[in-house]
Amino acid sequence: MKLSVCTLQRYAPNPHSCGNSGSVEIAKKLEQALAENRLDVALERIGCFGACLKGPNVKLMPAGKNWHGVSIDDVDQIIAYIKHQP
Numbered sequence: 001m002k003l004s005v006c007t008l009q010r011y012a013p014n015p016h017s018c019g020n021s022g023s024v025e026i027a028k029k030l031e032q033a034l035a036e037n038r039l040d041v042a043l044e045r046i047g048c049f050g051a052c053l054k055g056p057n058v059k060l061m062p063a064g065k066n067w068h069g070v071s072i073d074d075v076d077q078i079i080a081y082i083k084h085q086p
């Protein structure tokens, strides 16, 4: 499995981006949680999903599960979802 986290940071005049909404910290916390739970899931930091106004955005493949508006507080829920994947 692969967990993709958009960490793109944009600057003015269009600063809307996951990286400006905390996704860099979210990616770090997810990475730590994956390791602590010994989950065989690669975390990938990507440039943009094309859903910038809904961010921070996280996607699990191959399940195709998307999370939008993710915060640090959602990390446990995402890890729990991954643990229940076949």
Ligand code: FES
Binding pocket: 006, 007, 008, 016, 017, 018, 019, 047, 048, 049, 050, 051, 052, 053, 055, 057
């Ligand atoms: S900046 Fe994250 S989806 Fe575009």
